[in-house]
Amino acid sequence: MPVSETSQRPLAPPPSAPDTGTSRLRPKDAATLIIIDRSSRRSPRVLMGRRSMKHRFMPGVFVFPGGRTESSDGRMPVAGVLHPRAEEALMARVTGASAQKGRMLALAAIRETYEETGLLLGTKAYGPPERVPAGSSWTAFRDNGVLPDLEGLQFIARAITPAGQVRRFDTRFFAVDRTAVAHEVEGILGPDAELSELDWMTFERANSLDLKNITGIMLGELEARIAAGFLHQLPVPFYHFRRGRRIRELL
Secondary structure, eight states, rough: OOOOOOTEEEEOOOOOOOSSSGGGGOOOOEEEEEEOOOOSSSOOEEEEEEEEOOOSTTTOOOOOOOEEEEEGGGOOOSSOOHHHHHHHHTTTTTOOOOOOHHHHHHHHHHHHHHHHHOEESSSSSTTOOOOOOOSSTTHHHHTTTOBOTTTTTTEEEEEEOTTTOOOOOEEEEEEEEEEGEEOOTTOSSTTTSSSEEEEEEEHHHHSSSOOHHHHHHHHHHHHHHTTTOOTSSSSOOEEETTEEEEEEEOO
């Protein structure tokens, strides 16, 4: 599934940097979740958050919620499981791949979304989870009667930060419809929080912003995926670098 030329941003090469050990830095597993409002077929919108101006890293930039995996993610119970196609793509090109790791990545995306936006993804149909990992953000799901549900999540892309960067991540990008939001906790946003504000944006508006390169690329991938029917069975692009050049492969 090629990305449309009108929606894809230029694939800028990574900046060169002296070898201070960062070239050997292994990327950390991370996950990002893009929530889509498709109530208007003509103008679907995506949820983006503005990073607080107090951050040293990318202050004021609009991003999708996400972050690194935590050990507690692997112990959280769920209502529904990932689609088989998502499991298959999550295990492709991964050393020591397992369905459990894919599940953990999907749950990390849901947890990070709550921590940064206050939105709890899942269902209240089965009551609160019987157990949650102690000392983790998952307690908010128990307290608000929400059981995470992986069934509606689509795995839409994977991207690895190039070598030479101070921070490197092996990020899996997931997408889910807005109807998957089961509850919203107030008071999460603010100048001292990860995100200072949230905004539902059309693709046109989002693409007009000064975004991080990979964020713009993911917008293009998602827009093409929605145009193709937003189906689990669609190919999943994998972005990584080989000899300093960005490569796009399909999983």
